[in-house]
Amino acid sequence: MAAHLSYGRVNLNILREVARKDLREFLDKCAGSKAIVWDEYLTGPFGLIAQYSLLKEHEVEKMFTLKSGRVPPADVKNIIFFVRPRLELMDIIAENVFRSVFVSRFQAPQFLTIFSPSFLLQECYLENDQTSLYHTAKGLINLQALYGTIPQIYGKGECARHVANMMLRMKREFAGSQNQILPVFDTLLLLDRNVDLLTPLATQLTYEGLIDEIYGITNGYVKLPPEKFAQKKQGEASKDLPTEPKKLQLNSAEELYAEIRDKNFNAVGAALSKKAKIISAAFEGRHNAKTVGEIKQFVSQLPHMQAARSSLANHTSIAELIKDITTSEAFFDNLTVEQEFMTGVETDKVNPYIEDCIAQKDPLIKILRLVCMQSVCNNGLKQKVFDYYKREILQTYGYEHILTLNNLEKASLLKPQTSSRNNYPTIRKTLKLWLEDANEQNPNDISYVYSGYAPLSVRLTQVLARPGWRSIEEVLKMLPGPHFEERQQLPAGLHKKRQQGENRTTLVFFLGGVTYAEIAALRFLSQMEDSGMEYIIATTKLLNGTTWIKSLMDRPESQIS
Numbered sequence: 001m002a003a004h005l006s007y008g009r010v011n012l013n014i015l016r017e018v019a020r021k022d023l024r025e026f027l028d029k030c031a032g033s034k035a036i037v038w039d040e041y042l043t044g045p046f047g048l049i050a051q052y053s054l055l056k057e058h059e060v061e062k063m064f065t066l067k068s069g070r071v072p073p074a075d076v077k078n079i080i081f082f083v084r085p086r087l088e089l090m091d092i093i094a095e096n097v098f099r100s101v102f103v104s105r106f107q108a109p110q111f112l113t114i115f116s117p118s119f120l121l122q123e124c125y126l127e128n129d130q131t132s133l134y135h136t137a138k139g140l141i142n143l144q145a146l147y148g149t150i151p152q153i154y155g156k157g158e159c160a161r162h163v164a165n166m167m168l169r170m171k172r173e174f175a176g177s178q179n180q181i182l183p184v185f186d187t188l189l190l191l192d193r194n195v196d197l198l199t200p201l202a203t204q205l206t207y208e209g210l211i212d213e214i215y216g217i218t219n220g221y222v223k224l225p226p227e228k229f230a231q232k233k234q235g236e237a238s239k240d241l242p243t244e245p246k247k248l249q250l251n252s253a254e255e256l257y258a259e260i261r262d263k264n265f266n267a268v269g270a271a272l273s274k275k276a277k278i279i280s281a282a283f284e285g286r287h288n289a290k291t292v293g294e295i296k297q298f299v300s301q302l303p304h305m306q307a308a309r310s311s312l313a314n315h316t317s318i319a320e321l322i323k324d325i326t327t328s329e330a331f332f333d334n335l336t337v338e339q340e341f342m343t344g345v346e347t348d349k350v351n352p353y354i355e356d357c358i359a360q361k362d363p364l365i366k367i368l369r370l371v372c373m374q375s376v377c378n379n380g381l382k383q384k385v386f387d388y389y390k391r392e393i394l395q396t397y398g399y400e401h402i403l404t405l406n407n408l409e410k411a412s413l414l415k416p417q418t419s420s421r422n423n424y425p426t427i428r429k430t431l432k433l434w435l436e437d438a439n440e441q442n443p444n445d446i447s448y449v450y451s452g453y454a455p456l457s458v459r460l461t462q463v464l465a466r467p468g469w470r471s472i473e474e475v476l477k478m479l480p481g482p483h484f485e486e487r488q489q490l491p492a493g494l495h496k497k498r499q500q501g502e503n504r505t506t507l508v509f510f511l512g513g514v515t516y517a518e519i520a521a522l523r524f525l526s527q528m529e530d531s532g533m534e535y536i537i538a539t540t541k542l543l544n545g546t547t548w549i550k551s552l553m554d555r556p557e558s559q560i561s
Helices: 013-029 040-047 052-057 087-103 121-126 131-147 158-173 207-214 255-260 265-288 292-326 329-342 352-359 364-377 383-397 399-410 424-430 446-450 456-465 469-478 516-527 545-551
Strands: 034-038 060-065 078-083 110-115 152-156 187-192 221-224 246-249 483-487 504-511 533-539
Touching (some): 013 131, 034 040, 121 131, 152 158, 158 483, 207 265, 207 292, 255 265, 255 292, 329 364, 352 383, 364 383, 364 545, 383 399
Parallel strands (some): 034 060, 152 187, 187 504, 504 533
């Protein structure tokens, strides 16, 4: 299932196996039959480490989804709740535990609640709750127990500084139990999401990024409209075609997906066409098979060839779905405004396109993404522009959204200008964040992932490797939060002797989330011949502009979301 995790220089399958081991050990501590009640948002993540067959081996007889009302009766000794630490979920759990104990005091099963920590943007930036930062630091300690101590640590941002401090303190407290593992990672880079607020707001233009923007990728799966995937037989009525969304798994175990996932979408068509010719030629090879040995060899290759043809059909259908959207006038107009903001065109006045979108009552999240992008690119909006947007949004979409606007302001995404100085043009120019005529087909720079815009977060990562952050000291001071460097002492005898031409390995940890386009840009840097660096990406969340804005929108507490 996860063989692709074992590929490459860092065997990431170790993490999965450790998580499976921990889950098995926990289940075995609850002796006897079990029922698991899942917070529905956790079934996907847990599904990445354990299938139902594993749970069944450890006496899990039933599973339910946690919903308002009572959990269905289960004749088991233990009922285990796997949930996020959310107040509204606690009320449902309390109701179930109280009812069971009250109704059958002497035969009630044992209840156990497991909280799954989550890094929520609103926790750190809106509520000033650092619990999730502690879990991140603890996770990094556990990671180093498996892959060795990381000697060099760099970071940028307030949350990054807190995580580094907590991690180093934990390391000192357990100094006597240092592992004797040769370090896999040379460097750890901790990056706050709020150091680069612009990148997630922009529309991703890689194949994988657009799938996420348009349909959403959840735990490695995407749900797509079924029409493009239905194989309609002759004479079959359209009403007999499937109506359920087509669910596809997306990961690098699929050869074609691994090949095209990070390409700019404008380069995907040519890649699919080339693959189609290769597969067609492979099937034609059956006519050249004359001897028994040749026929046997062709038959042995047939399952792989059929899987490749099925994969090609799926991704051709996905590409057609995406193309229908990316060639629309609405998509082009939206992208044009985004690129104008990123290049500093008229960011200091009310934008006519945003005005029109509000007048037509386009989706609120679309409006908020654009307004926030304008604010970020202008270091805040002029007071009269800020007040105008705020008034128009509240009058058009409802005054209940005033709390959402307040949250966006707290997160520094949407704010009035407090200084006449706008640092973004200086940052853009110094770090070369915008390249005219970016090469989308055969890229030579990370800017291809946004067709011209180079993600600030990835550019910082690139500069750190060469020539180093000292060369951009003034720019770093313009970005939010401190930047720092720490070193961890390695146990004696564990200093790595590097072979000639051997790449260094950097773990880039995004605190607050990362986009698929940023991941594609980091993979691109790893593949550059002269980079001398391999990047492994860790994050607290995968996000895009829509999911990011949604996470900061105010919701009534009664909703489970």
